[in-house]
Amino acid sequence: MTDRPVFRSGPLRYATAERFARPRPPVSGAPAGPVGTVCPQPPSRLDAVMGPPLDRRPQNEDCLQLAVTAPRGGPAPGSPGLPVLVWFHGGGFSSGAGIRDWYDGGALAAEQDVVVVSAGYRLGALGYLLLDGVSEGNLGLWDQLEALRWVREHIARFGGDPGNITLFGQSAGALSIRLLMDVPEASGLFRRAILQSAPLAIATRPVDEARDLGRFFAARLGTDPRTAAPERLLAAQTLTAAEQQRRTGNSLAPAFGPVSGVGPLPAEAGPLDSRNGAVDVLYGWNADDMSAFPEGPDDSGSVAERTRRVFERPLTALRGELERAGARAYGYRLDWRPPNSPFGATHCVELPLLLGSAGAWRSAPMLGDADWAEVDAIGRRVRTTWAAFARDGDPGPMSAPLTALTG
Template sequence: MDTVVAAGGGKLRGFVTAGGLAEFRGIPFARAARFAPPEPIEPWTGIRDATRHGPVSPQPPVRPDGVMGVPADVPAQDEDCLNLTVLTPAADDRKRPVMVWLHGGAYVTGSNSFGFYGGHRLVAEGDVVFVAPNYRLGALGYLRLPGVSPGNLGLLDQLAALRWVRENAVAFGGNPDDVTVFGQSAGAHSIACLMALPESRGLFRRAILQSAPLGLRLAGARTAARTARLFTAALGADPRTAPVTEVLRAQNETIVKAAGPGGLYSVPPFCPVADAPPLPSVAHWMSQRARFAPDVDVLIGTTAAEMNSFLTGKPGIAQLERFPVTARGVAALKAGVTRWMFAAPSLAFADQLAARGGRVYSYVFDWGAPESPYGAGHCVDLPFLLGDEPAWRNAPMLAGAEWSELTELGRELRAAWLSFAKTGTPSPGWARHTPKQAPHRLP
């Protein structure tokens, strides 16, 4: 059954799901030329079809050996990718809390239309409005090359999406004054960037940061310049006019060279850059990201063994793990890098927010599938919150797990996230974060 709303630049025709939710796909929230900031969209006449997913940012294929598996439906790609999905119980006047999802993918891959990221369970169980935008990725979104690309375009896209939510949430039964932005990995790192910006003030009331690689900080001028040199050398053409296939090829070569021997240095070369609008310097970002702490409630946490998902199975690592003596060293390496890249900086951020008067909750997610070599690795929390059984059926990180177990534990986790989005408190059993306090253990 169709459903029609007036929002954005005109009327939109969505559809009603089998579960009775109203879904609108491929809604344009901005437009942008290559390497240009996002601009408002032009209004349209008539009723625009919003029953099909819009294109996503050009990106390489999802690795078949990834911990999450390969999405069943591969979305179309196009540089005209600034669109979003809205999922709501009803486009009425209820003014429900709004949850805006920023996907991860190392700033290079990801899509709001991956089945992994479906928000249907959250919407049905929590009576909330779910919004998931696409934003520009890789070189198209984060190349910093003076005279060509200013950098941070993907971040500007996210700001544009949040402004769209502010202006249009009411049309979908949402409350623009009760927005929670939540994201995982690069999506969570993006939220930490957004929290430092005066431009984002008033666009969200609460934030959930899952597995934010805050040890990454921001790319400095030297790092951004090196990435640009590697990229332009690999491209061998004007980035402003080169075919997008060539841009992706050069982007991949840049990532491989930046990762070094064995690909062990997996810090994304295309990422938010300091001293490029709208971001301040690295030092100022570290201090300013908590400047609005009293205005934004925060839930922040990591999985217990983040780096398992990046290092387990690597050729050199796998060889060392065959022998007990060296295996212990590898385990210590994984734990150490998890603390350095994820756990320690996330807790430091929580401390910083709490010291500035923010209401903060912290957690560690410690669950692993019985036959998975990744344990409580990066991304393992996602099936408990988003997507459904068909979307996650072939995920290597869930090997040996029964979906019934994920359903039971997931209901508890979703209830905590939904409670936080509605009240600023995950559940009565959670204590507010204070410096040097151990984070809440999940599940």
């Protein structure tokens, strides 16, 4: 396949939202507000692995934005449109942004003749605080739903097929996608899902625990969360994260994330086949995923043992549930260990194989001494697999650094 020239549109606003309110579509003709901004957030705990983002973007709560990368010239005449891949970033529900240069879909769109959408959503307390009279919780999931509605309505303008949407995401982004498979409002908004290194055990927390953390957050904030400066919210968020880790001993679970039984998540999810479980799913993990995270009191052992416990076993169990629901499920393990990287096949190492450019990833410690020619050559194989799955739900034969998994 010959690479096609592409264009990148954005950042584009897909919704607006008042603090602690659900998102709504932008009003035509209303003042535009800032673009190119990211949700207020602390530094990522994975800066030591990924490096800090090199595109310094201003932080602002008006951050419900996305970018679209598409081949110039669009689909062939008479075609319903090109397959669409919608990216939800990771970052522990506390950091990241879809519009960052890391998540530029240029190579994927150019090589594979697909449309790539990278969407952001609200994070931390702004996205997931549950506090009576202040925030209903799970606002970040409502944001993602609104982004998918925008894609359904507008993606044909960019040459995409609104009937062939694949969601792909990593870590917290993959958890979001797994949860959207339980959400009635998401029915019909996507056909396929790619779950990259989803730590399923921390996908949600119980309502009572979330409410308790919300009250702790409010007490540490010491003022009305609805009017507090973003810097004060982030400071209280940091204190809450430390308290949550002290209580649980879990260094992986975020203080603010999705809450079970809080809209749009149902209180008790029924069998997958009664919801969105008939979507095709490609799932997997990286061989050394847990090298990115320190051992904790409830998570000790070698990197291999911890990776099996946090990723391999839960994701393998999910495959059985999917297949019983009638879905097609395919598994992979990514085994690429960049030369002289201290992290091996770590959490996030697949990201530059899929998205971004040499400039965006030039300071990533996890890439060790790999030059971009190597990253790009290996990445082309991974991008081919992802795009094949997006086209018709079958990733086809996998080649190194991917190992196909069988149940």
